[in-house]
Amino acid sequence: MAGGDYCLEAVRRINSRGGCAPHLSMRFDSHHFSIDTSRAPKACVQPDAYLITHAHSDHYGKSAMLSPQAIASVQTARALEIRYEREYKGRTFEVGQSIVVDGVRVDTHSTGHTIGSTAFSWQTETGERVLITGDVKDYSHLPKCDFLVTEANYGDPYDPSCIFEDDLAGFSEALESGASFGAYAFGKAQRAVALMRAMGYKDEIGMDEKSLILTQELMGDAAGPLAEVNGGALNVVTPRNLYRVAGRNKFFLTGRRDSSYPTIQLSDHLDFRGLMKMIEHVSPQEILVYHPEGERASLLAHHLQECGLETTSLDLIEKFVR
Numbered sequence: 001m002a003g004g005d006y007c008l009e010a011v012r013r014i015n016s017r018g019g020c021a022p023h024l025s026m027r028f029d030s031h032h033f034s035i036d037t038s039r040a041p042k043a044c045v046q047p048d049a050y051l052i053t054h055a056h057s058d059h060y061g062k063s064a065m066l067s068p069q070a071i072a073s074v075q076t077a078r079a080l081e082i083r084y085e086r087e088y089k090g091r092t093f094e095v096g097q098s099i100v101v102d103g104v105r106v107d108t109h110s111t112g113h114t115i116g117s118t119a120f121s122w123q124t125e126t127g128e129r130v131l132i133t134g135d136v137k138d139y140s141h142l143p144k145c146d147f148l149v150t151e152a153n154y155g156d157p158y159d160p161s162c163i164f165e166d167d168l169a170g171f172s173e174a175l176e177s178g179a180s181f182g183a184y185a186f187g188k189a190q191r192a193v194a195l196m197r198a199m200g201y202k203d204e205i206g207m208d209e210k211s212l213i214l215t216q217e218l219m220g221d222a223a224g225p226l227a228e229v230n231g232g233a234l235n236v237v238t239p240r241n242l243y244r245v246a247g248r249n250k251f252f253l254t255g256r257r258d259s260s261y262p263t264i265q266l267s268d269h270l271d272f273r274g275l276m277k278m279i280e281h282v283s284p285q286e287i288l289v290y291h292p293e294g295e296r297a298s299l300l301a302h303h304l305q306e307c308g309l310e311t312t313s314l315d316l317i318e319k320f321v322r
Contacts, residue, residue: 007126008147010288011319013040022060024290024314025321026132026149029125031102035132035149036291038063045321048102050090053134054117055079055186058292065089071101073108075116075218079186082214096141112138113268114187115218121145131282135291137268139278148284151291152313153269155300162272164255167265172199174251174264175234182239182252182261185211187268190218192236192253197224206230208237208244275300279309287311 008028013021015038025034025047034040034047036059050064052072064070065080070090072080077088093099095118098107109119113135121131121143131145135153154162174181175196183189189211196205204225207215215223215236229235235245242250242261252259253266270278279287287304289297293314301313 007124008128008130009319010149010317011321012314012317013037013044014320014322016041020320024149024288024317026130028128028130029104031104033101034064036060036064036134039067051120051132052076052080052090053111053119053132054114055083056114056135057083059134062086071099071106073116073118076114076118078217079114079116079214082210082217083186107143109141109143110138111136111142115190131284133278135268136270136275136278139270139274139281142278142282145282146285148279148282148287149290150275150278150287151269152275152289152297152300153292154267154271154296155275155289155303156296157272157299157303161255161257164265164267164271166267168195170264171195171253171266174249175199175201177249178234178247179249179251180206180235180237180242180245180247181264182242182250182254182259183211183236185238186214188253188266189236189238190215190223191266191268193219193223193226196234196236197222201234204230204233206233206235206237206245208241211236211238279304285310289313 011025015021021038023037032047034050038060050070052061055061055076061080062084065088068089073095074092077092081088095110104122106120106122111117111119119133123129129145130147133150135151156162181192183192204227206227206229239252251264252261254263255267289301297313301311304311
């Protein structure tokens with residue numbers, strides 16, 4: 001691994017079209033764990049586990065959830081079922097619980113990215129500590145490790161938009177003015193509702209169908225009173241449904257700058273500074289940046305190399321399996 005001495009091997013699967021399947025797998029000792037990737041066809045090498053860090057579509061739980069080897073938190077499994085209207089076929093756990101996978105003790109850790117989002121860690125037979133983070137908003141629960149596999153959503157050190165702080169004051173001001181918010185149905189919508197309740201809003205919140213079901217299921221009583229989109233109430237709806245909300249006081253909760261609506265900076269990811277602090281917190285000897293594919297992961301890997309850390313990125317993996 002990137003010149004290290006660990007008994008670990010990062011591999012990618014070749015799919016039926018001759019390209020690479022999403023993300024990667026880790027082979028170690030006699031085990032094979034796939035990470036945030038699609039399900040392998042029956043004719044292909046089968047992993048001992050599909051580790052699903054959370055239910056966002058770019059982590060491919062929609063495919064992996066159909067395998068008995070899928071492993072995800074209770075909340076992630078339920079979110080997958082609601083989002084894709086399929087039965088989750090794998091194992092579940094409560095975040096923070098330890099589970100045994102193919103004879104390996106795997107510990108699970110909250111990452112604060114979405115409700116139920118999980119990092120996984122384990123030790124190899126020779127004692128190397130492996131940590132797979134998925135996407136991260138809060139790294140405080142993550143353990144020390146020797147080998148880190150992590151994200152780079154805001155990992156470009158040369159892009160000013162990768163350095164930000166959540167605009168909680170702006171959100172509070174908009175809430176007090178009676179605004180409605182555009183937020184993606186899974187993740188951002190639940191965070192918006194949680195923030196509204198934490199800021200003292202106790203009345204009904206209108207939501208579109210998928211956002212409403214996900215929020216009720218994942219937050220339970222903590223969500224407070226919810227209803228379908230209501231022109232007379234504050235609403236949290238997907239951005240494409242903001243037009244259904246009465247009034248002109250509407251904001252899109254995002255870090256993007258290409259919206260036709262005014263935006264409020266609210267991210268479910270660490271910014272670049274946060275990613276660097278997370279890496280310092282877990283103190284790895286070696287790092288693999290696996291998400292997202294493309295330039296951003298490569299740029300973070302390059303920056304970490306310049307900082308003296310043994311680092312590679314997904315695009316540089318040279319081992320492939322079918």
